[in-house]
Amino acid sequence: MNISFLGLGSMGAAMATNLLKAGFPLTVYNRTAAKAEPLRQLGATVAASPAEAVRTADLVFTMVTNDQALEEITTGPDGILSTLPLGAIHASCSTVAPDTNRRLAEAHRAHGSFLVASPVFGKPDVAAAGKLWVGSSGATAEVRAQLTPAQAAIGQGIHDFGDDPGAASVAKLCGNFLLGTVIEGMAEALTLAEKCGLDRVGFYEMLTSTLFNNPIYKSYGKLIAEQHYQPVGAPPAIIRKDMNLVVQEAYKNDMPMPFANIIRDRLTATVALGEPDVDWASFAQRVSDDAGLAGK
The missing domain is CATH 1.10.1040.10 (N-(1-d-carboxylethyl)-l-norvaline Dehydrogenase; domain 2)
Incomplete structure (x- = not known):
């Protein structure tokens, strides 16, 4: 499974590091490129844009600051949906309004991909230890099941809230x-x-x-x-x-x-x-x- 991770703040960097430690091939992107350098040294590929980062991805994690940043990185001119392969899954980890994930899930559906809300509970030290609690909702149970190995690499437990992409939010x-x-x-x-x-x-x-x-x-x-x-x-x-x-x-x-x-x-x-x-x-x-x- 090729994974991309977009958004390398204190939480995102810790989560991405644990995905690398779990052996997943990882491509990363961050608006401030310097924050990606430690992950490059651990073996990640660093992309210059969201579109480049997800071009061959099976699964994309996003962990960004707010709703506006999530919408831009997903549907913007150089965003995820400009290059994301059909059938790929977007795990939306940011804390955003439920309707934001619902709206972006519709955009994914029109594109031929899936959005699963996957917010996490825990501080950066908990994220670094791989002990987050992970929520999951959206798409179908079968699609959500495909996320389980990657979610298990970042958390100690996964809680499923059903098919509504806003529920986990x-x-x-x-x-x-x-x-x-x-x-x-x-x-x-x-x-x-x-x-x-x-x-x-x-x-x-x-x-x-x-x-x-x-x-x-x-x-x-x-x-x-x-x-x-x-x-x-x-x-x-x-x-x-x-x-x-x-x-x-x-x-x-x-x-x-x-x-x-x-x-x-x-x-x-x-x-x-x-x-x-x-x-x-x-x-x-x-x-x-x-x-x-x-x-x-």
Whole structure:
């Protein structure tokens, strides 16, 4: 199976590296060409354009920043669909609106190829370890099954959401929303504890060794307890985009989601500060700010 991977940010580069380690022939493309060089050294072929990258591909992974970038790389003048072989599969891994993947799936159908939404859960270190959780939806069960060996090379588990190419994107947005509620909830609890005289780190350690003993509360809670938001899993601007998509999807489906608006507003305030190199969980600092604990 010839695989192409387009989009080599921190997540994409880690995923592409694991495909190479699994022995798949790999062609890569990134708008900033220098980011492809480490993969070239590992044995990947580097293409100069999306069209060139997919010319002989059986399977194409994309991991790009937003809906606009995905549409451009797929249907643009030098995009995937200008050269993609008939019957090839596009695994769309980016966090985008469900309707974006539905619309692009129609473009693939008209072309004679397939789109399968394949968003992933996990930070870059999880991606590097090949331990992502992978969603999958779109086309048919038979088409999705063809992706399984490649998806297994990047993840520890695959969850099938059926034939709707937007379904896995819905799952991804809901999952990111839940992560946001964890961060907001932990920030509020730890800040109240601190204002009442408790040591916030000690309280975090108690919580995550008892009632909230799971990886999400432990990993994000540690950042919040110590108020040290490195390493950067995803920057605030990227996840604010995701929260915008959550709110838009909720509005479209007549679904009130007050927590989603709170998280989006926290992220907007964080983006406005222009702080470089902080994880999106740093929006938890806005809770301390509001409580008069800024800089303490």
